[in-house]
Structures are given as C-alpha cells and as structure tokens.
Amino acid sequence: MHKAYDELVEKAQVGRPREFDAEQALLKAMRVFWEQGYDGASLTDLTERMGISRKSMYAAFGNKEELFRKALQRYTEIQAVYVLEALAAETAGEVATRFLDGAVRANTRPGCPPGCLGVQGALAVGATGVVARDTLIAWRALGQEYLRDRFQRAVDEGDLPAGADPDLLARYLMTISNGISVQATGGATEEELQRVADVALLNWPPA
Amino acid sequence: MHKAYDELVEKAQVGRPREFDAEQALLKAMRVFWEQGYDGASLTDLTERMGISRKSMYAAFGNKEELFRKALQRYTEIQAVYVLEALAAETAGEVATRFLDGAVRANTRPGCPPGCLGVQGALAVGATGVVARDTLIAWRALGQEYLRDRFQRAVDEGDLPAGADPDLLARYLMTISNGISVQATGGATEEELQRVADVALLNWPPA
DNA sequence: CGCCTTGTGCACCGATCGGTGCACAAGTGC
DNA sequence: GCACTTGTGCACCGATCGGTGCACAAGGCG
Incomplete structure (x- = not known):
C-alpha cells in the first residue's frame, strides 16, 4: 500500500544507520496525535511512545510540526x-x-x-x-x-x-x-x- | 436572562471590594476558551483578555478548570x-x-x-x-x-x-x-x- | 587501520506552563 | 482613629514546553 519511510527518503547510506524503525515510530506518533491532538501531545509523550530519544526524532522527522504532517499523511493512507x-x-x-x-x-x-x-x-x-x-x-x-x-x-x-x-x-x-x-x-x-x-x-x- | 456573577455568589460585603466586573471578565474568558480551546488558552492569554491579574482571577474564579466550567455555563446561557x-x-x-x-x-x-x-x-x-x-x-x-x-x-x-x-x-x-x-x-x-x-x-x- | 558521516544518549537551553507568597492597598464595622 | 477582611500587583515557584550542544558510538569506504 505504501512504502516504508526509509525507502521514501532515498539517501546514500553513509554514516551510522539508525537503530529504530522509522515507519513504526511514525505510526506510534500518529496514534498519540490521534488521541491527544497536536497541542495535547508533548514531545515527551511522543518520543516515549515512539521508543526513541528526542534527538533521534528530530533527526528523523525534523520537528513537531513536520512529524504531525507526516503522521497525518500516514493517517490518510491507512485510516x-x-x-x-x-x-x-x-x-x-x-x-x-x-x-x-x-x-x-x-x-x-x-x-x-x-x-x-x-x-x-x-x-x-x-x-x-x-x-x-x-x-x-x-x-x-x-x-x-x-x-x-x-x-x-x-x-x-x-x-x-x-x-x-x-x-x-x-x-x-x-x-x-x-x-x-x-x-x-x-x-x-x-x-x-x-x-x-x-x-x-x-x-x-x-x- | 441571567444574574451577574457578583449576585450569584452572595457573600457579606466585607473587606476591599474588587475593582473589576467579574461578569465581564468571565465573558472575556469564555471567548478565549471558545477561540483557543481549554488547553490552548493559557493563563496569560486569559488574564490579559480579562484585563485582570492572575491573582485576581484565582481569587474570583478558583482555578483554570473552574473558570472553564463557569465560562461554559455562561456559554450555555448566552450562546x-x-x-x-x-x-x-x-x-x-x-x-x-x-x-x-x-x-x-x-x-x-x-x-x-x-x-x-x-x-x-x-x-x-x-x-x-x-x-x-x-x-x-x-x-x-x-x-x-x-x-x-x-x-x-x-x-x-x-x-x-x-x-x-x-x-x-x-x-x-x-x-x-x-x-x-x-x-x-x-x-x-x-x-x-x-x-x-x-x-x-x-x-x-x-x- | 583511520577517516568521514551520521545516529544516539544525556544534559541542558530559554521560554512558558499553571499556580502562589507576600507586602500592601482599600474597603467595612467599631 | 483602630482592627479586620479581602483585593491587587509583582515577583517567584517547580514543572514542563519545544528544541539543542556535545561527546561518543557505529557503520561505510579508502
């Protein structure tokens, strides 16, 4: 139905590979936004449920607004x-x-x-x-x-x-x-x- | 249609009288909650629009949740x-x-x-x-x-x-x-x- | 191996959150 | 006048907000 996030962001594989599944983390973030709304979902809520650190989230998704945008995109595709x-x-x-x-x-x-x-x-x-x-x-x-x-x-x-x-x-x-x-x-x-x-x-x- | 807030809270008039109109302040708070939602309305947003200090708000309405409850009550009566x-x-x-x-x-x-x-x-x-x-x-x-x-x-x-x-x-x-x-x-x-x-x-x- | 790039964990940033302590002002009742 | 009660303004509380600096880890490539 949709490609994994890693595949969408096509970049040369140089440097240390990330240790978490970005697609799974994005789905977790989608749930948190879904339950609590944009403002009600804090970075602590999000990263805890995603199972990653704040730094990894920012590295992978940009910032909270971009994470929301990408979560909405997944929501559109899935739900x-x-x-x-x-x-x-x-x-x-x-x-x-x-x-x-x-x-x-x-x-x-x-x-x-x-x-x-x-x-x-x-x-x-x-x-x-x-x-x-x-x-x-x-x-x-x-x-x-x-x-x-x-x-x-x-x-x-x-x-x-x-x-x-x-x-x-x-x-x-x-x-x-x-x-x-x-x-x-x-x-x-x-x-x-x-x-x-x-x-x-x-x-x-x-x- | 409805009594002013001061009249509802019937108490002996002792001590310094408040300097603001509690009913007007409550209507302002109602607007802020209406526009921004409960979580999105900060105490700073609320008190600035109400034209009073934080301390006066707490003295008159209790806390943020009670202010919201009373604002909803006014909303029900008016809107x-x-x-x-x-x-x-x-x-x-x-x-x-x-x-x-x-x-x-x-x-x-x-x-x-x-x-x-x-x-x-x-x-x-x-x-x-x-x-x-x-x-x-x-x-x-x-x-x-x-x-x-x-x-x-x-x-x-x-x-x-x-x-x-x-x-x-x-x-x-x-x-x-x-x-x-x-x-x-x-x-x-x-x-x-x-x-x-x-x-x-x-x-x-x-x- | 060493070099380079990128991910990770932790501590930390300034700002803001809801809420309060305190000194003082402004009334009433005596 | 005095005592008493309550409102007000300001500074401040600990906690949390979104976001980051930095030291280090972990891979590819020569």
Missing part, C-alpha cells in the same frame, strides 16, 4: 483510505453510502482511538497550534473537494439529476462525517452511528 | 439558548428545525468565534485537559438527552409515529449539529450551513 475507495464507486449514491459507512467504521475502529485525527487533531488551539489547525482545515476541505468533484461528474454524466448541487451534497456528507467524529469521541458506538448514517441517506439524492 | 428555545416548540418537526437553524446561526455568529465551544473546547487533549474534555462530553450528551426526551414525549403524544426512535432522532440531529461546528471552524458560511441543515430535514421524521 482514511475509505474516502478514496468510496469515490471510486459506480454511482453517486454508492459513493455517499460508502463514504458515510466508511466514516462510521473508521471512527469506531476497535483498538484505535475514537474519532478522526483530521477533526480532533487541532480544532481550537493556541498560538503554537495554528499551523496544525490550518493544515487540518485544508485536509478536510480537500476531502470535501474530492466529493464535490465526484458529484459534479455524476451530474455531468446524468447519474445525478441536473438540478443537484454537488457542492451542497459534498458539504452535507462531510458535515455528517465530521459530526460522526465528534460523536465517536463522546463514546457513540458503531451501531449507533451506523443508524445515523443510514438515516442521513434515507432520502438520496436530497432534493 | 446555546437556542437549544432550550427549540425544545419548547410545539411539534417535534419544529423542534428539529429550530434546533438545527439555531445551531447554524450560533456557529456562524458575526463577531463571535466560529464553531461551538462545547465541541472544539476540548476534543482531543493531553493529560492536563481530560477534565475539560469529559466536561464537554457530558455537556454534549446532556443536550442530546434533552432532545431525546422531547422526542419521546412526541411519540407518547402521537406527534411522532409510534415506530419513531427518539434516541436515534436525537443523535441524528446532534451529529449534524456537531458537524456544523466543525464546518464553521473550517470557514463555512451561514448560508452554506443553512442549506445543509435544510437538506438534513427534507425528510422528517426520517423513517
């Missing part, structure tokens, strides 16, 4: 793949269904923190977190654009009625997905959220 | 009154409409921070923010209970069909409200979110 999978569905209705169903499952995955890193990672933050916050705002907007473009295509192809508003449909689904994330953080179960998702799509396309 | 107003509507359909319309307006109020303090105030936090996070989880759950009880009453009264699920309806509306908050933080406008709210209620009651 948010359902978005791309949904977009590939045959019809707009299947796209919507798969998108919300995927959101329900991704936000209530056993063994994973509840909710979505892209939502709760940095919603309201202090001065030190504005970069992370803006990164996530752009991340969520990107997903919404993907949906909008897909629905625009559906309109063009006649899959959706000509009067359908792709922008509205995308925002509608993303709003529900965002709400599902908040609900999951509050302890809502997969079954409860699945019923919500089903209700949200009872009338599709809404018009 | 989230639309919930109680919606609950008082005649029919379940009007309750739902007023609830979502109120959420849209409260989350995009000009001159106020976008989004909802109860959502973005403390979603994913570090060790220092767990109390605030759990407070907000309970706060959101309480609003959802109000909706559920109101819809249960509607079922009992025949306003909603006997097969309607009050718990599901309440969670559905709260999920959309939560999503609206996230969307507002991302820059969505009142008009855009109002269309989302309208779409969410096109088919009411969903069944």
Whole structure:
C-alpha cells in the first residue's frame, strides 16, 4: 500500500544507520496525535511512545510540526483510505453510502482511538497550534473537494439529476462525517452511528 | 436572562471590594476558551483578555478548570439558548428545525468565534485537559438527552409515529449539529450551513 | 587501520506552563 | 482613629514546553 519511510527518503547510506524503525515510530506518533491532538501531545509523550530519544526524532522527522504532517499523511493512507475507495464507486449514491459507512467504521475502529485525527487533531488551539489547525482545515476541505468533484461528474454524466448541487451534497456528507467524529469521541458506538448514517441517506439524492 | 456573577455568589460585603466586573471578565474568558480551546488558552492569554491579574482571577474564579466550567455555563446561557428555545416548540418537526437553524446561526455568529465551544473546547487533549474534555462530553450528551426526551414525549403524544426512535432522532440531529461546528471552524458560511441543515430535514421524521 | 558521516544518549537551553507568597492597598464595622 | 477582611500587583515557584550542544558510538569506504 505504501512504502516504508526509509525507502521514501532515498539517501546514500553513509554514516551510522539508525537503530529504530522509522515507519513504526511514525505510526506510534500518529496514534498519540490521534488521541491527544497536536497541542495535547508533548514531545515527551511522543518520543516515549515512539521508543526513541528526542534527538533521534528530530533527526528523523525534523520537528513537531513536520512529524504531525507526516503522521497525518500516514493517517490518510491507512485510516482514511475509505474516502478514496468510496469515490471510486459506480454511482453517486454508492459513493455517499460508502463514504458515510466508511466514516462510521473508521471512527469506531476497535483498538484505535475514537474519532478522526483530521477533526480532533487541532480544532481550537493556541498560538503554537495554528499551523496544525490550518493544515487540518485544508485536509478536510480537500476531502470535501474530492466529493464535490465526484458529484459534479455524476451530474455531468446524468447519474445525478441536473438540478443537484454537488457542492451542497459534498458539504452535507462531510458535515455528517465530521459530526460522526465528534460523536465517536463522546463514546457513540458503531451501531449507533451506523443508524445515523443510514438515516442521513434515507432520502438520496436530497432534493 | 441571567444574574451577574457578583449576585450569584452572595457573600457579606466585607473587606476591599474588587475593582473589576467579574461578569465581564468571565465573558472575556469564555471567548478565549471558545477561540483557543481549554488547553490552548493559557493563563496569560486569559488574564490579559480579562484585563485582570492572575491573582485576581484565582481569587474570583478558583482555578483554570473552574473558570472553564463557569465560562461554559455562561456559554450555555448566552450562546446555546437556542437549544432550550427549540425544545419548547410545539411539534417535534419544529423542534428539529429550530434546533438545527439555531445551531447554524450560533456557529456562524458575526463577531463571535466560529464553531461551538462545547465541541472544539476540548476534543482531543493531553493529560492536563481530560477534565475539560469529559466536561464537554457530558455537556454534549446532556443536550442530546434533552432532545431525546422531547422526542419521546412526541411519540407518547402521537406527534411522532409510534415506530419513531427518539434516541436515534436525537443523535441524528446532534451529529449534524456537531458537524456544523466543525464546518464553521473550517470557514463555512451561514448560508452554506443553512442549506445543509435544510437538506438534513427534507425528510422528517426520517423513517 | 583511520577517516568521514551520521545516529544516539544525556544534559541542558530559554521560554512558558499553571499556580502562589507576600507586602500592601482599600474597603467595612467599631 | 483602630482592627479586620479581602483585593491587587509583582515577583517567584517547580514543572514542563519545544528544541539543542556535545561527546561518543557505529557503520561505510579508502
């Protein structure tokens, strides 16, 4: 699915090789950011869970913001793949269904923190977190654009009625997905959220 | 609508009277928490905006957690009154409409921070923010209970069909409200979110 | 082997965190 | 006036924040 971090950063192998698995460490960091948010995850929290020293973290990932960015990238590839999978569905209705169903499952995955890193990672933050916050705002907007473009295509192809508003449909689904994330953080179960998702799509396309 | 803070804390007037307006200071603190979240709002941020010294803040409000609790209380009374107003509507359909319309307006109020303090105030936090996070989880759950009880009453009264699920309806509306908050933080406008709210209620009651 | 480059562990940086001790100011009640 | 109670401003607390300097370890390459 994705290459290991060491392979992505292709550099000549000179000097002492690192003693830890950068990919595993990045996955650990992703979890910490997912659970505690950008501001709530201290370097001590992160490096302890990653099993490496501060110095090794900085050498391998740059700084805290870059680590967050790379963790979000992994999150996108691993936890948010359902978005791309949904977009590939045959019809707009299947796209919507798969998108919300995927959101329900991704936000209530056993063994994973509840909710979505892209939502709760940095919603309201202090001065030190504005970069992370803006990164996530752009991340969520990107997903919404993907949906909008897909629905625009559906309109063009006649899959959706000509009067359908792709922008509205995308925002509608993303709003529900965002709400599902908040609900999951509050302890809502997969079954409860699945019923919500089903209700949200009872009338599709809404018009 | 609500008494001034000084009046609530009824105590004999002995000793030097405080030089600042505790109610105004609390409203300022509410704004800071609203904008930056519990963890993101430092005591320096808070006291500077409140216009008082750290010592005065501690004397008047206890500590940061209590200040947050009291700020949330004010927020509930001032910004989230639309919930109680919606609950008082005649029919379940009007309750739902007023609830979502109120959420849209409260989350995009000009001159106020976008989004909802109860959502973005403390979603994913570090060790220092767990109390605030759990407070907000309970706060959101309480609003959802109000909706559920109101819809249960509607079922009992025949306003909603006997097969309607009050718990599901309440969670559905709260999920959309939560999503609206996230969307507002991302820059969505009142008009855009109002269309989302309208779409969410096109088919009411969903069944 | 020695040279060079890079990773690692530890101590440490200045800044900021939430919270407080203390001296003094400003009121009320006598 | 006095005693008493409480608010205020400032300096300061230990802890923690993100980030680094430095000595040394561990590999490739000649």
